[in-house]
């Protein structure tokens with residue numbers, strides 16, 4: 009399990025609950041998973057198929073979400089696709105039946121409409137789980153009820169014995185019960201994680217929707233953009249969305265808009281360019297909700313009170329999913345609180361209506377609270393928390409507590425005297441001394457508290473009303489479409505004088521009202537920007553991080569994917585901090601998976617090296633990072649370790665003696681071998697650690713910088729480097745199979761990008777007599793499956809491995825007419841040190857496997873016949889090739 013986590017996702021440890029859930033699923037047990045947004049639920053259904061080598065089917069409510077997940081998984085080397093109404097590729101379904109995907113996503117509509125033949129075929133091919141993502145959609149008590157979800161239980165009949173895994177971030181106890189019942193979960197393993205998102209700062213402010221407020225918002229958001237963070241601004245109406253978007257764009261901020269009245273193509277484009285960091289801000293209605301999987305959103309702003317606390321938690325939960333510090337601000341206007349009825353119009357029965365209203369009131373209370381915001385949120389989801397978080401506006405604000413007993417007494421008694429038949433406006437007007445027609449008609453101008461509240465502006469009183477509601481002194485009831493306020497039993501107790509003095513924390517709005525007599529927003533008071541902590545990075549390291557963000561951006565743009573799908577921000581931060589100089593060092597960084605190393609490793613190492621030089625930063629600084637092992641820089645003795653003799657000699661002739669491929673192909677043979685075989689021998693030697701003059705190799709094989717770039721793009725497009733044919737099909741005719749193989753070998757050994765740099769397209773092979781470019785050998789070699797096994801090596805190549813190298817030297821030197829100047833340079837000492845190596849990569853892997861991981865010191869001790877540097881080098885090579893990975897100080901086998 010852990011090996012698959014490192015190989016495909018680059019992480020060395022599971023987060024809480026992930027390991028146990030995966031284990032249960034692999035044992036065939038149903039699971040109900042309720043874990044916070046961004047806590048890593050997806051891994052729970054993505055790892056089992058990679059371990060069990062069977063397909064996982066995932067039911068997901070949104071196409072955009074599925075497309076993002078598939079894009080990301082492909083970048084991790086996981087075979088994945090989706091079935092839904094927008095899927096144009098008709099072969100996905102038949103490939104899926106044959107078990108050709110690790111993870112197959114589908115919409116609920118699709119899942120219930122697929123014929124039983126599909127399911128029986130898939131079951132025959134192997135299916136390890138059916139996951140129901142966003143499972144709260146099953147429940148009418150959930151905030152996103154979807155009727156099709158209710159029919160998913162019918163899949164049980166098709167998938168006998170297949171574990172069902174229901175996952176959600178927001179489920180009250182009642183919703184959990186609904187999910188389990190509706191899906192017929194049998195004795196499910198229930199995992200309920202914390203709802204807390206400690207990296208998120210929560211803040212709330214009252215606002216007006218004035219032009220000056222919006223321009224202030226624009227200013228603050230633009231600050232966030234300059235530090236490279238993405239922002240989502242959720243508006244409650246399309247009109248607000250358009251207004252805020254227009255303000256952002258006119259201020260020169262790259263912002264997109266997204267709402268339900270846009271066509272699906274426009275929405276898709278808008279979503280895509282946001283996910284790909286082509287714009288930094290998305291101004292959207294909640295139509296841009298559940299499906300947002302971008303991990304590096306640094307700021308989520310709600311411009312208007314959300315329709316429920318669940319949806320606020322979900323939407324704000326789109327922020328900081330990569331675990332880095334991020335902020336969530338909610339700006340509300342008092343008039344937002346009148347929208348409950350509008351939301352209730354969606355209800356089809358009284359139960360739903362009550363559920364919608366309750367959730368809306370909870371959101372309203374959240375806005376008005378002066379206690380720790382996190383506590384309020386967690387309590388709503390049934391999680392008790394005793395300490396204040398210190399990471400929300402209420403915790404960080406200077407305490408502004410005051411005895412508000414007198415004012416509260418006035419307001420509560422006024423509400424009581426008005427008979428609990430009104431909202432807040434009427435009693436506040438009475439307190440303020442209004443003689444409006446309605447007040448006079450009801451004789452409220454005769455009440456003793458009439459005109460007793462002139463010291464404070466109306467909004468101050470309304471803010472106090474909100475506070476009293478949030479603290480339980482008032483209660484709100486719905487009558488028809490009206491929301492009525494009355495005094496609660498706790499309020500009655502206070503009015504009777506038996507309660508304690510009412511010391512309350514003043515809201516920001518009350519303070520503003522006292523100071524300025526209005527909620528007109530003060531310059532500089534708005535502060536939505538995530539102060540993403542630089543994590544003790546130096547200025548140069550931050551510059552390097554910015555440079556690497558650009559490298560990732562360009563790369564993503566070239567291959568048509570989202571930057572985050574290549575690697576996360578956190579991983580780039582580690583690169584900037586550690587500055588790995590080798591593939592092995594890169595491979596050991598958290599978040600780096602096997603595909604990343606093979607596809608992008610060389611590019612990043614080259615850029616890190618170059619930028620670090622420019623910024624005068626040392627490479628390989630592991631001091632500040634935990635979990636990094638202090639391995640001294642390996643000494644590469646450039647000697648092969650476990651090569652067969654034919655390969656070794658081919659390499660020697662080429663690298664040391666300067667022979668051409670053609671000469672080597674004919675060298676001392678009755679029947680010449682193919683040049684392509686020689687090339688593949690030399691590549692194997694390179695993979696085995698032999699020193700290589702890559703510039704010469706590329707020059708002789710015609711692999712130019714341009715061709716290398718084309719191949720890299722093709723691999724990225726195909727999403728896998730396992731099969732050459734699909735890669736070849738993406739490339740122009742002139743790019744041969746041989747070139748692809750060479751590219752992969754160079755990539756495997758992590759040679760520098762500069763390797764290709766010396767040769768340009770118009771300056772191709774000089775020294776090769778027959779370059780692969782001018783022949784069809786490359787494709788022939790592949791067609792014949794020619795990896796060199798079909799070659800009969802004669803003469804010097806057929807002696808026993810231990811003796812033949814020295815024989816080969818002697819023979820070559822004496823028999824060949826070619827100048828073999830450099831050959832003798834492999835002197836006795838070199839051969840001795842090679843012979844003395846007791847550790848081989850296989851032996852190291854065996855040792856690590858037998859004791860479930862081995863430390864470097866133990867490995868060095870175990871292979872006492874080997875030099876420490878050799879063991880380090882082999883370990884690094886294994887690590888770079890993802891044969892082993894490091895967890896703390898231990899090398900584990902993948």
Ligand SMILES: Nc1ncnc2c1ncn2[C@@H]1O[C@H](COP(=O)(O)OP(=O)(O)OP(=O)(O)O)[C@@H](O)[C@H]1O
Nearest residue numbers: 019021022023045046047048049050051177303329
């Ligand atoms: N074991 C892990 N170590 C480090 N990062 C992880 C681990 N598991 C998951 N992550 C990362 O956490 C982020 C959030 O994960 P994921 O998308 O699965 O969250 P989620 O629980 O499904 O959230 P939501 O409910 O919002 O969809 C992703 O960037 C993912 O790569």
